[in-house]
Amino acid sequence: MLFERTKIIPGEVSYTNIAQILNSKYLRELIIELINDAEESHSSFQSFFQLFLKNPEKTDIAEKYDIEQIVQLLLAISANTLESLDASSYFSFPKLVPYRQILTLFIENTFNLWRSKHRFMIKKDPFSENPKTRIHKQITLVKNNYDLKSLVLETYRQILINVSDKRTKILRQLPSGAQANFILDKIDFEPQAKIHNADFIYNMYFVWSIILEPPVIFYTRSNKRSGLFKVVDKPILHKVDIKNTDEWLVFPIYVHTKLIYVVVHKEYFALAAGLANLFEFANFGTLNSDKPDGIYIFGIDKSFFENEKDFNGIIYHEDDGTYVGLVGNDPSVDYFGYMKKMILTIHNLLVIDEGRLPIHGALAEVKLRDKTSYNIMLVGDSGAGKSETIEALNRIREQVSEVNIIIDDMGSLDILEDGTVVAYGTETGAFVRLDDLQPGYAYSTMDRSIFMNPHETNARVIVPYSNYEEIIKPTKIDFFFYANNYEPVDENHEVIEFFEDIDKALKVFSSGTRIAKGTTSEKGLTHSYFANPFGAVQRKDKHEKIARKYMEAMMENGVKVGTLRTQLGINGFEEEGPMIAAKTLLNYLKTNNQNNKDFRNEDFLKVSL
16 A cells, blocks of 8 residues: 655644644544554554454455544543543543553654655745745744644653653654745746646646755655656647646746746655755746746656656657656656756757757866966766765865865856857756765755755765856856776876867767766666766767867867866775875866976876875
8 A cells, every 4th residue: 555755734824732733634644554554564553453443344444443533542642641541431442551562652653654754834825026025924934834843742742741651851852844845826927938738837836935944854765867868859748738736836946047847746845845955946026927948747647658668757849949858656766866867958958959068067166275276177977076076176175275166967068259168057056975975074064955865875965055146157167077987097097188189089078988886777887978868968969069169169278178087986996086086186286387387197196105
């Protein structure tokens, strides 16, 4: 039997009375789930639940057991001890003192099951252009959620005190309200802002504010992404017909300057909440007149897809140029990578249509203590060592004064009128593996981060790191490296190798070779065109022409193009490899700045020795 993970809590309600908790539908759903689990596992709880057996011949838990009597028992225990209940003639419950221990466990398990759910408080409240009014609306929702948390804890503790014969010596203020709060409104769209055949979207509520309650931890049903998103150059919106629009919300975001509507089914609100730490939310006041560049529908019924294999991601191209991404409702796609990468693929397709170059890579401004600074871009697929090398640079404090991340995962290049190649970012945060961060870093930002499956391999965290104004500004590139994680540094392979020949450079970048680290379903030595399976490979013919144009522009205008060997995919060099790459790069910058000469890796070896 499947049970919902997502719990939607009304945000318009003030939570002040224990009866609101004990009479809620949520409590009944939790009890039914616990009984079902006890029956399937034949746990010790079965003997307790047998006391409330109503119709043994039934298979449906809600009909088989007297759920209401269990609820009434909890209501009674909230005001009476077990001894007084057993001694009273006013109650018809079974004698409960012999079940004190198992009843205590039942209370604990009910509370823990509630806390394991993805909990969202949602309030429909008109958007206001007045900042003070908006803040007031947000604070009101924060208070309602705080009251809910206090009430849940009060109910749990009061019942536990009346059941247990032990004194409570330690109180833990455990998170038990909503993990995220959404404020919604409907929009009266002007005709020019509407997309043909997308009326189902305009009947939905749009999110204009998200309030997170840290620490935010979600447990999704998958922790890897697999496959490519297929692109089909034909319209699809005329076939989409979502009738139960109350189960969906629209999250409008900017990816660089591209406006994308992310339409999400309630079972995937945990993934949608992650958008708050990764992208800039759109200006709600202008949405009624702005036409979106892309639409992403996450959680549509799998029966919608003509090819059953397409449910894990397919993109259609409407006649007006709008890209529409679709992902089905299935446990295998319940991973934030499907949310993020589809959005970035739509962005990249739009960039390619404009004749610009999308980049799967990281860009950082590295400021040295000698007051020089360099903008360094590392290109590579997931696990190539981009973030790790930048993090290593940031740790070498004797030489580095500051590292500002401008692009963490995806961006685009443009050529200015004077030939200068500049980069633009897409994200205001980073979706990274916990293992790839400096020990303790994720926990130092726990009050701002969103954790996904922290107990599993490929555990992830979404960390905000920049502001929107910074990432959309053009940033001149000084170095353009391919992050090579698969070749060891030896007499035949230097840490840094620069290209003078465009064809050789394009061959290395376009091959996209790396050792997969397990962040996707791939394993071993893999190849991905231009290290970018998110739009580049789907538009390979266009992309090849654009890539050559940009590589020529970089080499002609002083950008140093080369390979930086991170060795991240080589056993034993997971930490040392990026640090060697960082130190080598820093010593190159120092040597090049002082002597303006050709640098060889032997210089680094002499310095380090």
